[in-house]
Amino acid sequence: MSKLYFEDIxxxxxxxxxxxxxxxxxxxxxxxxxxxxxxxxxxxxxxxxIYGGIIASGWHTGGMLMRMMVDNMVNHRAGLGSPxxxxxxxIRPVRPGDRLRFESTVIEARKSKSRPDMxxxxxxxxLYNQNDEKVFAVKTIGMMKTRP
Amino acid sequence: MKYWEDFEVGTQLEFGxxxxxxxxxxxxxxxxxxxxxxxxxxxxxxxYYRGIIASGWHTAAMCMRMMVDGYLLDAxxxxxxxxxxxxxxxxxxxxxxxxxxxxxxxxxxxxxxPELGFVKFSHKVFNQDGDLKMTMVSSGMFSRRPSDIKTLxxxx
Numbered sequence: 001m002s003k004l005y006f007e008d009i010x011x012x013x014x015x016x017x018x019x020x021x022x023x024x025x026x027x028x029x030x031x032x033x034x035x036x037x038x039x040x041x042x043x044x045x046x047x048x049x050i051y052g053g054i055i056a057s058g059w060h061t062g063g064m065l066m067r068m069m070v071d072n073m074v075n076h077r078a079g080l081g082s083p084x085x086x087x088x089x090x091i092r093p094v095r096p097g098d099r100l101r102f103e104s105t106v107i108e109a110r111k112s113k114s115r116p117d118m119x120x121x122x123x124x125x126x127l128y129n130q131n132d133e134k135v136f137a138v139k140t141i142g143m144m145k146t147r148p
Numbered sequence: 149m150k151y152w153e154d155f156e157v158g159t160q161l162e163f164g165x166x167x168x169x170x171x172x173x174x175x176x177x178x179x180x181x182x183x184x185x186x187x188x189x190x191x192x193x194x195x196y197y198r199g200i201i202a203s204g205w206h207t208a209a210m211c212m213r214m215m216v217d218g219y220l221l222d223a224x225x226x227x228x229x230x231x232x233x234x235x236x237x238x239x240x241x242x243x244x245x246x247x248x249x250x251x252x253x254x255x256x257x258x259x260x261x262p263e264l265g266f267v268k269f270s271h272k273v274f275n276q277d278g279d280l281k282m283t284m285v286s287s288g289m290f291s292r293r294p295s296d297i298k299t300l301x302x303x304x
Contacts, residue, residue, distance in 0.1 A: 030209075033209075033213070034209040034212050034213045035209070035212050035213065035216055036213075036221075037216060037220060037221070037225060037227075049226070050226050050227075050264075051227070057212070058227070058228060059205070059208055059209045059212045060209075062208065063179070063180035063181070066180050066181050066203070066205045067180045067181065067182075070182055070183060075183075082204065082236070083235055083236060084233070085231075086233050086234075087230070087231075088230045088231040088234070089229060090227070090228060090229060090230055137230075
């Protein structure tokens with residue numbers, strides 16, 4: 001596949017793909033290393049928490065989102081990295097056995113003022129679960145090369 | 149145990165001492181962010197980052213671990229609704245040692261859940277030389293101190 005450049009991206013462009021099955025083993029492994037709170041690790045404590053059972057660390061869901069973007073989008077684009085993101089929302093808990101689907105809509109595409117060889121793309125991204133419920137939202141910011 | 153009441157606006161916290169190894173950077177990136185400049189030494193050397201750097205999501209996850217050890221396990225934490233803004237200011241490289249400075253920016257009580265409160269924090273991740281690596285404005289949900297719930301409601 002030939003690479004996409006900044007000029008190839010338009011406001012309103014929609015990208016959808018999936019799906020990623022979330023296993024309990026992965027949830028526990030991530031939480032042990034990065035987010036060892038009881039509702040991510042301990043079945044009994046999680047059942048008694050406001051979540052009623054083990055849920056994925058929100059940062060694990062963020063990592064899964066990144067992996068889905070790398071596998072399906074990033075490698076096909078003349079990307080220059082990202083300065084960060086805005087308005088990340090953990091809307092619903094992600095639980096073992098959930099299947100996540102990715103949906104992204106471009107909301108802004110503008111050339112960099114300081115670097116004419118670069119453009120900035122902002123997108124509203126959602127993850128949905130197998131019941132089509134939104135579980136995760138984030139506004140991504142990506143920098144891309146302009147067409148040489 | 150710290151409750152919502154203990155996180156007053158202006159409260160400052162400093163915590164964490166996490167040394168990042170190349171092995172950890174590659175292991176995280178192979179799972180979640182397998183771009184060449186995170187997993188492939190040779191490709192990373194040729195890249196404009198000039199050497200392997202940690203995935204930004206890995207830096208955020210390491211910040212989370214420092215937050216958990218730094219204050220969340222000692223608090224009645226109920227998770228988080230989200231992150232208002234996160235910025236990766238500089239790449240994080242193997243061998244760097246990270247720490248966090250946090251400050252309470254704001255807090256609020258939702259009408260629907262009398263037993264919970266929200267606390268908005270600024271978190272800044274620095275390396276051992278004081279270079280700013282990541283900034284994050286995010287919120288946490290904390291249980292109210294059981295004995296204080298009625299008192300506060302009476303004052304509202």
